[in-house]
Amino acid sequence: MSKRFKEPSLLLLAVIGCLLYFGVNLLSPYMEDAERMEEVTEGVPSVTKEQAAGAALGFAREHLGLTAAEPETIVIYQAVKERSGYLQKERLYDDYQKRFGEKLPLEFYEVEIGEPGTGLTHYIQxxxxNRRIIGWETGRSATARSEGVFSEPAPDAEAVIRKTMADQGYAPDTFALVSGGSDATGPNTLRIYRSKEDSIGSAPLELHVKETRGRITLFRPEFPVPDTFTAWKNAQDDRASLMTWISMGLSTVMTLTAFILVIRGRRDIRFGRGLILTLIFAGVYVLNNFNMLPAFRTEHGSGPSEPQAVFYLWFVNIFVLFMAVSTYLSLLAGRQLWLRRGLNPWPVWSDVSFGDSVRTAMVRGYLFCLFVLGLQQVMFFAAAELFDVWAVSDPADSVYNMRVPGIFPLMAWAASISEEAVYRLLGIALVLAVTRSRFLAVLLPSIVWAMSHTQYPIYPVYTRLIEVTVIGLIFGYVFLRYGFLTAIFAHAAMDSILMGLSLMITGSSVNTAIxxxxxxxxALAGWLLSWLHARFGPKLKPPRAPLELPPDPLPPAPQP
Structure with missing residues (x-):
C-alpha cells in the first residue's frame, strides 16, 4: 500500500475520527442526556420468540378459549413509541423504569395467533x-362479526373484569371506571379504569378493558400522554413528512432532468455503464423488503395482519422499481455530464487501471468512513447534551422484526449506490451547471438528501436535517476530490459498520459473529474486485519495438 497510497492527511483524519468515536463513548456514561439516549435504544431480549409464542399459546388456551391444535402464530417485536417519547421529552424515563419498567416495559414481544375456522385473531403482549403476559386483544374478521361471535355481554361482566385485574397484579379497588359504564354495556364495549394512585408525570395509569360472554377480549394497560405532547409530536412529524415530500419532489425533478439528458445525449452514452450497480441496488433492496415482512405487520388493526403486510410489501417493491430507474438514469446522465467537463467520474472494468483504482478507493473510503463515524458521534453527543435530542425505538426498522437479520447490512450497498448516484454524481453536476459554485453544488444536494432522512424517530426533527447535511458535505468533498468509487466505499463502509453493530448488540452469538x-x-469487496481484474481484466500491452529495416542488398550508387 505504501507505494500506491501516500496520503498521510487521510490517515490523520481516520485517527481523529477513532479518537472522537471512542472518546465520546467513554464520556457518555458520565453525562445524563447521553446516558439516557443510550438507554432508550432497543433492549436485548432474554426470552426467545419460540418461548414467547409458547407462553402466549398457553394463555390463549386457558383464558381466551383457544382450542385449535396448531394455530397460526407469528412473533414480532413491538415498542410503545408514544409513551417512550413523552417520558424522554419530560425527563421521566428513569423514574418510569424504576416504577413500572418490569411490569409494563416499553418494549416487548407481540404474539399474533390466528384461530382457524372462527375468523378470530389474538394479539398477546x-x-x-420474563414471559409475563402484559396485555391482549382479540380481533374479529368480517366473517366473525357477521356470524355473531362474541355477540353478548355476560350478566356479571364487572365481576369478570375485577377478577382479571387481580389476576394481572392490579388492585381493583384502586381503579375508578371513567368510561364505558352501565349506560354503554353492549358487546365489546370499551371500559376505561383509571388508577387513583399511579401516574407518571401528567399521564395516569389506565386499564382499557373489553368483555363479552364472560371473556376479556381486550386488556391493555395504558398511560395516555397529555394532549400538549401529542400536538407537539404531531407537529414534528408533519414537518418531517413535509421535508420528506420536498426531498422526493426535488429528487423526481432531478430524475426527469436525467431522463431528458439521456435522451438528448443517447448517441454518446454507453447504456451498459451503471447497469450492474443498478441491478445490485434493486436486488438487495427487494431482498430486504421480503426480509422485512414481519416488520410490515407491526402496524395492524384488530384482525389478521398478513393481508395488509403483503399489500404493503408489493407496494414498496413497486416503489423500489422507480428508485432503480432513478438510480440508472442518474448514473448515465451524471457520468455524461462529468465527461463533458473533461473528467472521468469513475473507472470501468475495461480500463487497465480499474483494479488499482478500486483498491485505492476502498482504502480511502474506509479512512473517510472512520472520520465521519467519529464526527457523527460528536454530533449525537452535542445534540443530546445541548439541544435535548432524543430517539425512540421503531419496530418497523428493528432487526428483531426481520426473517433473517444477518442479511440486513447488505442494505449498506443499496443505500450507497443509489444515494451517491442521485445526490453526488448527478446532483452536484446539475447544480454546478446552474450555479457555477462548487460549494452550492455540494450543499444543495446534501440538504435534499438530508430531508429524506428526517422521517426517522429522532426529535426534534431539524437536528437530523443538520446532521445528515454535514455528512453530505463530507461525502460531496470526497466525490469531488477522489471520485465516485471512493464516495461509494466511504458510504458503504459507514453503513456496514453501523448496521453490523446493530446485529452485534442483539445478544445472539450468531448475529454477533455475522x-x-x-x-x-x-474491504473484501474492494480486494476481490481488484484481484478479479488483475486476473481476468485487460492487460497493459508492452510497447512494440521499432521496426528495423533489412540491410540494402544493392551497393550504393557511385558519386558523380
Missing amino acids: VNYT GAGYLLVP
Whole structure:
C-alpha cells in the first residue's frame, strides 16, 4: 500500500475520527442526556420468540378459549413509541423504569395467533425478559362479526373484569371506571379504569378493558400522554413528512432532468455503464423488503395482519422499481455530464487501471468512513447534551422484526449506490451547471438528501436535517476530490459498520459473529474486485519495438 497510497492527511483524519468515536463513548456514561439516549435504544431480549409464542399459546388456551391444535402464530417485536417519547421529552424515563419498567416495559414481544375456522385473531403482549403476559386483544374478521361471535355481554361482566385485574397484579379497588359504564354495556364495549394512585408525570395509569360472554377480549394497560405532547409530536412529524415530500419532489425533478439528458445525449452514452450497480441496488433492496415482512405487520388493526403486510410489501417493491430507474438514469446522465467537463467520474472494468483504482478507493473510503463515524458521534453527543435530542425505538426498522437479520447490512450497498448516484454524481453536476459554485453544488444536494432522512424517530426533527447535511458535505468533498468509487466505499463502509453493530448488540452469538464480519465486507469487496481484474481484466500491452529495416542488398550508387 505504501507505494500506491501516500496520503498521510487521510490517515490523520481516520485517527481523529477513532479518537472522537471512542472518546465520546467513554464520556457518555458520565453525562445524563447521553446516558439516557443510550438507554432508550432497543433492549436485548432474554426470552426467545419460540418461548414467547409458547407462553402466549398457553394463555390463549386457558383464558381466551383457544382450542385449535396448531394455530397460526407469528412473533414480532413491538415498542410503545408514544409513551417512550413523552417520558424522554419530560425527563421521566428513569423514574418510569424504576416504577413500572418490569411490569409494563416499553418494549416487548407481540404474539399474533390466528384461530382457524372462527375468523378470530389474538394479539398477546409478552414481556421479553420474563414471559409475563402484559396485555391482549382479540380481533374479529368480517366473517366473525357477521356470524355473531362474541355477540353478548355476560350478566356479571364487572365481576369478570375485577377478577382479571387481580389476576394481572392490579388492585381493583384502586381503579375508578371513567368510561364505558352501565349506560354503554353492549358487546365489546370499551371500559376505561383509571388508577387513583399511579401516574407518571401528567399521564395516569389506565386499564382499557373489553368483555363479552364472560371473556376479556381486550386488556391493555395504558398511560395516555397529555394532549400538549401529542400536538407537539404531531407537529414534528408533519414537518418531517413535509421535508420528506420536498426531498422526493426535488429528487423526481432531478430524475426527469436525467431522463431528458439521456435522451438528448443517447448517441454518446454507453447504456451498459451503471447497469450492474443498478441491478445490485434493486436486488438487495427487494431482498430486504421480503426480509422485512414481519416488520410490515407491526402496524395492524384488530384482525389478521398478513393481508395488509403483503399489500404493503408489493407496494414498496413497486416503489423500489422507480428508485432503480432513478438510480440508472442518474448514473448515465451524471457520468455524461462529468465527461463533458473533461473528467472521468469513475473507472470501468475495461480500463487497465480499474483494479488499482478500486483498491485505492476502498482504502480511502474506509479512512473517510472512520472520520465521519467519529464526527457523527460528536454530533449525537452535542445534540443530546445541548439541544435535548432524543430517539425512540421503531419496530418497523428493528432487526428483531426481520426473517433473517444477518442479511440486513447488505442494505449498506443499496443505500450507497443509489444515494451517491442521485445526490453526488448527478446532483452536484446539475447544480454546478446552474450555479457555477462548487460549494452550492455540494450543499444543495446534501440538504435534499438530508430531508429524506428526517422521517426517522429522532426529535426534534431539524437536528437530523443538520446532521445528515454535514455528512453530505463530507461525502460531496470526497466525490469531488477522489471520485465516485471512493464516495461509494466511504458510504458503504459507514453503513456496514453501523448496521453490523446493530446485529452485534442483539445478544445472539450468531448475529454477533455475522455483524463483526460485515465490518470488513467493503474491504473484501474492494480486494476481490481488484484481484478479479488483475486476473481476468485487460492487460497493459508492452510497447512494440521499432521496426528495423533489412540491410540494402544493392551497393550504393557511385558519386558523380
